[in-house]
Amino acid sequence: MEPSSSGGDDLDLNLDLDLDTLIGDLETASNVPAKRRKTGIKPTVERTTELLYGRGGLPDELARLVDLLTTRNHLDQASLGAIVRNLYPSAKVSDELVLRFVGALGHGQLKPSLPLQALFLRWLVMVYHLLQNPAILSQAYAVLFNLLDTAAIRPQLCHLLALATRRKHVRPFRIQALLSLSRQTGGDPNLTGLLRVFKNYYPEIIVGDLTKGRAASFKHPDPQWRAKLDEIQQQRSERQDDGATRNGFAVNHALGRQLKGTKALFPTVHTLHAQESSVTLEEIDNAESFVKNLEKIELPTQLVAVLADPLLQKFLLLRPDAEGSSRIRNWLMACLGDVASGDADSDIFLDMLDVIHDYAVATKTLSPLLLTFFAQFLGVWNGSDKRDMVLEALSYIPVMEFQELHKMLQMLEQSVLDNTPASQVSLLRFYTLLLRRWTIAMEETESLDALPVATVPNLIDYINQLALTLTQTSPAVSTCLDILDLYEAAATLYSKPKRLEHMEITIPPPLLVYLLYFSPSLAVVSRLCGILATYKRAWEAVMSSAVPRQLTRRERDQINVFNGFLMDLCNCLWRGRAFSTTDVNAQGCRLPQSIQTALGSYMSAADPEFSLGTAFGLSHSPLLCLQSISYVRGLEDAEMEAIRARHGGPVTQASLGQLAVRGGLKLSWQEYRSGVLAYLEAKGFPGVPELMYNTMKNLMRARRQ
Structure with a gap:
């Protein structure tokens, strides 16, 4: 049922009130034996499950329903089971709900039936990713583990324990209990699966043939239920943000189950062969624990998981490791070698790009090992597949010596450029983004002496030719605006005396300036003038005491050309002397004298009161x-x-x-x-x-x- 455009808020309120009333009816009926009820409870249950399926339950509503489910009452098992199967949360699941379900497990006259307990555990498995505090199951780990001898709930219980298990939970007495119970049950696949989870933490302790038997895979119990839950969560978040934030200080244990296809190439974080006194990333679940144990944490077995796991990214940024970087580089180079030798499809690169791109965005840089990867990747890339993603990732190239950068840029251009304006514009936007990233990097650096900032003017000089080419291949206003984006980024680089002290100024090509100035768009002309004004302030700073250095010979040559820009534009706009060459530095917008004479004659013939000199004022x-x-x-x-x-x-x-x-x-x-x-x-x-x-x-x- 969809709300109308005029009364959506009212309808949503009515649904909330309707479910609240239905829960109240269920609570009343639960206290009355079925034979004494005047009306049947089935329609109420059906209506309740219908609303839960349609828009999920709010935290208060779920709390009331969980109380109803975990307390012995007069509702039939079919009705209770239907409610559990449709218990879709629309927000995070609170600790109270988890503990109510955990407290309802086990044997006793006041406990719910075992089939209903199995549904409780199944529900906890399916909403595990929505727990407000995943550590709550860690606190209840002992209670859950001691219920493994109950066969009716063992499959669901093993699955939940497999999700909640961390290294601190794997203790010798638990290992012994699992081995003993597995022998008693004839190698129960669920127990074998849990033993394999334990073995990931202590492979040298858990030995024998028990873990080699058939084991449960612990897949999601109901993918369709999960899909519906995701839909409800999305709908609710669009209408009302619940303020929940992702915990970036915990290993993404569900990554292996969540990643499909391309991203499954990257392993998840696991630390094998850990010692009793060591600390692993898998044990970290909050920022305080991460900081406290930073120097004690052991490197995971598969370090390439850093490309997909935020916690491992933080760890390697704060505690760099040369051996770790070498291991990651070797893994990436092995993939490159397989493609080069024909042992693997080149599509594997594109599969890896999603994760590498996300890693670059998260860390705001490309490490040397990823630069090596891209140097190899550009040799086999067709230049079009996932172009935007590749260019955005490469825009995080750090400031480096121009000779080294030039090699990579040449490879990039050979891949991207295909004699179409679209490929040239893509490359221009990449350079713009690169200059912006470098500006940020320089602003964050205390001493620019540590950076090869002399690369900047060389790079701008290199890009000038591409910008000038675009004015010929794609003289549209949109292209002009893209070109101005580039020079705005360059002008921003020159806007601070701190940076001007270490780098030369490089101006746009004269022909480019005049072509942009005579654009049919006022927005283009206005932005161009603003950029030239920024450049002028930069020249003034270099020539004053604000920047303690002298103009280089190259800059002295450029400043005369730049003054020509200013004189020509002022002659056009302000002084009524368009295309004049009589003033000092004036270049007449580089318009040949023969063309000026022809244009002047045309204007005089059209209207004797008009002149070429005032035509652009x-x-x-x-x-x-x-x-x-x-x-x-x-x-x-x-x-x-x-x-x-x-x-x-x-x-x-x-x-x-x-x-x-x-x-x-x-x-x-x-x-x-x-x-x-x-x-x-x-x-x-x-x-x-x-x-x-x-x-x-x-x-x-x-x-x-």
């Missing part, structure tokens, strides 16, 4: 003319009662004087241009104002005042 630019006249219209609307005339077209210094004579706005040319800059900033285009205020001396003085 605030008033006449195709990108800025609407914003400029909108600013004037806004002023006129605000002064409607005080003016007799409105401005008719693009604003010029002469037209403003004429407008005032005709009774229109009294607005000076400088006030108009400053107002347009403020208007652009208010409309979400701050780049042009930022560049002008950082470049034009008269605007700088006006802003200081």
Whole structure:
């Protein structure tokens, strides 16, 4: 039953009240013998199980139902069994519920029937991953273990014990009891399965042929029930977050059962051949225990599990181990060797990528062993399968010497580039992400002397060619925005004196700057101007006492080119001298003189009042003319009662004087241009104002005042 769009909240409340009423009816009926009841209880049970199946039970509702199930009453076994089978929790399972079920186990007149107890244990197995405190079963371990001689509940009990067993639970007296009980029962597969769990912790103690017999696999009792439970949990979390968080300080013991297909390649955490006095990761269940025993913890047998287990990741980050790194590297290289020799399918790499990607995201870096893996992987990768995942993982490459990095980048480009703009854009986005990661790494580093930051300008210089190529192969606005993302990341790198002290500034190619500036998008032009303003501040910092170093020869050559950018853009936007080459450093936007002459003749023929020099200013630019006249219209609307005339077209210094004579706005040319800059900033285009205020001396003085 789905709630309507208009009354969903009311309907949800009604369902809660309905189940609450039904539980009350069951509690009342449980105190009355069946023969004395005026009405049958079956419809109430059916309605209760229907609601539990549909949306699960809230903690308070489950608590009442568990009380009903674990107390001797007059409800028939079929009704009680139906309730247990549909006892879907919609949130975490509390310690109280677990202890109520555990306390109901065993023999006695007041205990529930053994078939019902078996259902209790089966339910605990199926909700084990939802226990609010998994350690509660560890506290009740002795009680559960002592019930193994009860054959009716032994299969479910062994399964629950297998989930709850940790190294501290494996004691000689328990091993002896299990061996003895297994002999008495003729090698019960469930006991054999539990013995194998014990043997994982102490293989040198548990010997004999008993553990070699047929053993229970302890699979999930009902996958369909689990699927329904997951659906209920998801629905509830979407409507109301219960605030539960995953415990990252415990080994994911269910990983082997949860991982399927590709991720099953990675083993789970197990520590074999452990000593009595040692501590294993499997024993850790909280942050306090992890910190207390950090120096005592033994390395697990399969260290490659670090790629999939968060606790082992924390352990190896806090206590690095050269031998451990070598073991992980050997495992990965063995997989690579199998593929290279043809003994394994190359798809195994793609299968491993999911886990390696998650590991890189979790640790925020690529260790040397994973760099070695990717160096081999790129040689067999087709460049398209899981491309986004590969590129995101590689974006965690640490800052390294450029020669070493260049080798890997060349291999990456050979795999990714396929003569399509899409592959070039993917690579450009990768470089953008890489620069952002490096910025974070440098910000977190106390001394940049330890990092080869000289790689940064070399890398930007290397990427410049790709960005320039994209303006030709894919001149769309979206591509221009991707290119600007790259140079925003580069400009951010140069925004702190701390970093400028150790690295040279590398500017974008001149042709790229002019192509972006004459883009048909105001957003592109605004962002470009903002980036150039950031670069200008970086140059000023390097040339001042804020950065204690001198300009390099390469930087001196670049700064003249950069000043040409600024002069050309200011000539276009502010000074009414577009494409002029008469000023110092002006390059005329690198437009040949023959083309300038042709364009000037065309504009004069179209309208003698227009000129090429003013065609790209605030008033006449195709990108800025609407914003400029909108600013004037806004002023006129605000002064409607005080003016007799409105401005008719693009604003010029002469037209403003004429407008005032005709009774229109009294607005000076400088006030108009400053107002347009403020208007652009208010409309979400701050780049042009930022560049002008950082470049034009008269605007700088006006802003200081």
